[in-house]
Amino acid sequence: MELKEAKKIIQAGLTWANWTSEQQEAMKIALHSIAKVEEQQEVKELGEIKASLKERKEQMSIMLTPTHKKEIRKIADSLNISVSELIGYWVDQYPLN
Structure with a gap:
């Protein structure tokens, strides 16, 4: 499952599902983790772009x-x-x- 898909499912669940407060808290932590992974991927991609633009x-x-x-x-x-x-x-x- 892609990160964007997982994020959408969790956000929908937080909005519509009848989760307990513990489940909601767990999903909020999961969303935070997904955001961190996305951030790391963006940083990695920027580094790769910079490396490819650097004159050899x-x-x-x-x-x-x-x-x-x-x-x-x-x-x-x-x-x-x-x-x-x-x-x-x-x-x-x-x-x-």
Whole structure:
């Protein structure tokens, strides 16, 4: 049974069924649980959409002196990012258009 169907059935039961107060309380808890599951599914779907829209990275080799290599790693480490992210950030600061 789909979540929407279950939700409709429970809501109809709360409205029309002759349930005891314990049964009604149980169904309210079930509705709350269904809402949480729906919320989690929406968050998951948004994450999947963001991941699919994110530009894919491609590998590229660059030549650096040993000193420059150490320095760029120090800078990236101090910012808690990768060297690739650091270079990407620098490139973004100087758009050609």
